Amino acid sequence: MKLSAALLSATAIGLSAVQVINAQQNQPACSNVYTRKELLSLTSSEWSLYKSILTAMQRDGWFAWFAYLHNTWFGSIHGQSQFFPFHRRFVYEWEKVGKQYNSAFAQPYWDEMRDYRTPASSQVLSSNWLGGNGQGNNRCVQNGVQGGWTMTYPNNHCFSRSFSNNGNPNSWYSPEYIESVIQRSADMTALRPGIEYSLHGIVHLDIGGDMSQRSSPNDWIFMLHHANIDRLWWQWQANRNHMWTMDGPNTDGSAISLNSNIVYFDEPIRNVMQLGYGQMCYQYGSNPIRRRSLSASATQKISSVLPQGVLSEWFPDTAKSPMAIAAIDPAMEKSGRPIPYPGTLTDDWISKQNLDRAAVKRxxxxxxxxxxAMKNAKYNSPY
Incomplete structure (x- = not known):
């Protein structure tokens, strides 16, 4: 059995969310909206420009500054509802600095779900792009855009990565599971841990080195990763009628609201809630370089992609809209495989990140x- 094209369109294919105008918006619409692309869809000239910008930002101390900010405010921006708005504003601030070097800069994202089965073999982690695992006792990275760099925060050290599982991390989280989290989350109280403790955490842990520290913005993967997390939040906001949903605990344990200030930035959360308004003058582009894509002719309606009970439990939105289900290209049928169990966060990492261990384990x-459930339903993923 295969899930529908419609079911996976938001996460697996990466279609940009539709903007929704809402009366709660107190920010003016942007006159010009730029696009954040998937990293591997950058042209060679774009990538050359971005590499020069990143090198200049390292020279001028911006990697150290953002690593310092993230470390300083770490306890207030994880494990509660500041997580999404803070990181949206944080990545935008980084992007704004990049634009000071060249206005064409737009922070890309890494759709890690594309590479979830064998993360270490991702093209993103090749020498032509971000470089791979670190080497030697200090796990220094020698290739890629940051290869051979010396980071200066919290002290001088070689830029490092230390992939988990002896350099071959276990599987991450599938596009199907992340889509299920998005469909089943009725509020931020459900969405935030569902994303933070799954895809967010496992990427930080498994890349290791600088990326596994509180000063993780030392690794540019941080910005790519959090742009992707932001993209998933935006899809939930715009496609699930949650444009203005903000609930759960704030830093002091009180109830968070749209009028609560974003940690460090001292501006209300409502200012970052809607892309295309105020300072948030960006959108997310589609991901055109997936290893497998849906056939243009794959539009035949089918009525039972999964047993109704399984569909209703794990993909409630899809279960309510059976007419939206489309067939999968036969070529994808042949390449499908069962979804593997994702890796887990270590107790040591959970402790160092000061996370709620019980919530992570849930x-x-x-x-x-x-x-x-997918295995019992004999579902094979094309991804």
Missing amino acids: VEADARSFVD
């Missing part, structure tokens, strides 16, 4: 239950 158990 998310991991949910992900394993999802994989079991």
Whole structure:
């Protein structure tokens, strides 16, 4: 059995969300909206420009500054509802600095779900792009855009990565599971841990080195990763009628609201809620370089992609709209494989990040239950 094209369109293919105008918006519409692209869709000239900008930002101390900010405010921006708005504003601030070097700069994203089965083999981690695992006792990275760099925060050290599992990280989270989290999350209280403790955490942990520290913005993967996390939040906001949903605990334990200030930036959360307004003058582009794509002719309606009970439990939105289901290209049928169990966060990492261990384990158990349900339904993923 295969999931529909419509089901995976938001996450697996990366279609940009539709902007929604809402009366709660207090920011003016942007006169010019630029696009954040998937990293590997950059042209060679764009990538050459971006590499020169990143080198200049390192020379001028911006990597150290953003690593310092993230470390300083770490406890206030994880494990509660500041997580999404803070990181949206944080990545935008980084992007704004990049634009000071060249206005054409727009922070790309890495659709890690494309590479979830074998992360270490991702083209993103090749020498032509971000470079791979670190080497030697200090796990120094020698290739890629940051190869051979010396980072200056919190002290002088070689730029490092230390991939988990002896350099071959276990599988990350599938596009199907992340789509399921998005469909099943009725509020931020559900969405935030569902994303933060799954895809967000495992990428930080498995890349290791600088990326696994509180000063993780030392690794540009941080910005690519959080742009992708932001893209998923935006899809939930715009496609699930949650444009103005903000709930859960704030830094002091009180209830967060749209009028709560974003940590460090001292401006209300409502200012960053809607892309295309105020300072948030960007959108997310589609991902045109997936290893497998849906056939243009794959539009035949089918009525039972998964048993109704499984569909209703894990993909409630899709279950409510059976007419939206489309068939999968036969070529993809042949290449499908069962979804593997994702890797888990270590107790040591959970402790160092000061996360709620019980909450993390609930998310991991949910992900394993999802994989079991897909296996029992004989579902094979084309991704």
